[in-house]
Amino acid sequence: MSSDKPAASLSGEILPQDAEGGVFARDASEEAIQEARRWAGKTVTISGVGGFVCVNSMNDFVVSTSFRQATALVVEPVDDALYGRGLVAFRVRDAHNKYLAVSPYGDDIRNEAAAALARVSPLLPEHISDVVNFATDEATAEGNFEGAGFNYRPLTATDGPPTWLQVFELEPNGLGKYGVRNRFGSYWRSEHWNKTVSQSPHCLGDERWRFTEN
Numbered sequence: 748m749s750s751d752k753p754a755a756s757l758s759g760e761i762l763p764q765d766a767e768g769g770v771f772a773r774d775a776s777e778e779a780i781q782e783a784r785r786w787a788g789k790t791v792t793i794s795g796v797g798g799f800v801c802v803n804s805m806n807d808f809v810v811s812t813s814f815r816q817a818t819a820l821v822v823e824p825v826d827d828a829l830y831g832r833g834l835v836a837f838r839v840r841d842a843h844n845k846y847l848a849v850s851p852y853g854d855d856i857r858n859e860a861a862a863a864l865a866r867v868s869p870l871l872p873e874h875i876s877d878v879v880n881f882a883t884d885e886a887t888a889e890g891n892f893e894g895a896g897f898n899y900r901p902l903t904a905t906d907g908p909p910t911w912l913q914v915f916e917l918e919p920n921g922l923g924k925y926g927v928r929n930r931f932g933s934y935w936r937s938e939h940w941n942k943t944v945s946q947s948p949h950c951l952g953d954e955r956w957r958f959t960e961n
Contacts, residue, residue: 773831773930774831774832774833775831775832775833775834775916775917776833776916776918778918778919779833779916779917779918779919780832780833781833782833782917782919782925783824783832783833783834783835783916783917786822786835786917786958787822787823787824787835788821788822788823788824789821789822789960789961790819790820790821790822790840790960790961791819791820791821791822791958791959791960791961792817792818792819792820792958792959792961793817793820793837793956793957793958793959794817794956794957794959795812795935795937795939795944795953795954795955795956795957796937796939796952796953796955797812797937797938797939797942797953798812798813798814798815798937798939798942799812799813799814799816799817799818800812800817800818800820800847800944800956801813801816801817801818802818802839802842802845802847802904804842807903808839808842808845808903808904808905809901809902809903809943810847810901810902810903810904810943810944811901811942811943811944812937812939812942812943812944813942818839818840818841819839819840819841819961820837820838820839820840820847821837821838821839821840822835822836822837823835823836823837823838823909825909825914830911830914830930833916833917834914834915834916834930835914835915835916835917836907836909836913836914836915837913837915838907839904842904844906844907844908845904845905845906845907846904846905846906846907846909846913847902847903847904847913847915848902848903848904848905848910848912848913849902849912849913849929849931849933849946850898850900850902850903850912850946851912851931885898896933896947896948896949897936897945897946897947897948898933898945898946899938899941899943899945900945900946901938901941901943901944901945902935902943902944902945902946911930912929914929914930915927915928915929915930915935916928916929916930918950920950920955923957923958924955924956924957925955925956925957925958926950926954926955926956927954927956928950929946932948933946933947933948934946934947934948934949934950934954935947935954935956936953936954937953937954937956938953939953
């Protein structure tokens with residue numbers, strides 16, 4: 748029996764859905780599926796143009812970059828039935844139950860969240876807007892110095908088990924590097940001038956990462 752309520756994860760976020768209201772579990776590309784199998788279960792450090800990925804437990808588990816230190820991450824496979832084949836999560840090895848996570852952003856996600864809340868919530872429209880503004884970020888506009896579609900809020904490490912905000916596809920880009928793409932279509936990017944890891948709409952130099960097994 749179908750339900751009028753949108754699906755939600757254990758952390759409460761609205762999940763991507765198909766046209767019939769079911770959770771949209773989409774397989775990664777065949778290349779990404781092979782890469783997920785290759786790295787599953789391994790402990791790695793990840794580096795980009797701004798240095799190594801580093802999680803600072805003393806700074807709200809913000810994901811930054813550093814040339815001096817690196818955080819060991821365990822690459823974990825996730826449930827194919829929930830998320831599709833070829834997806835992985837990154838658990839911080841030396842922190843209890845913490846996984847790298849993105850913040851949802853962009854007009855499409857904001858509109859979908861508002862529509863879902865309007866269907867299932869007794870909130871007034873002005874309150875729905877407040878909730879959506881709190882839970883999601885805006886993408887940069889065309890006037891931004893880099894163009895449209897970026898988000899500068901850094902990734903964080905948040906509690907598991909992994910949800911839609913904590914699962915990723917590994918896109919090989921040659922020369923042993925990867926684009927790390929989330930389920931909403933954006934990529935990790937090394938925001939090297941701020942030494943943080945944020946999100947980008949494309950996969951170019953700042954979005955390519957090298958994995959090194961520990």
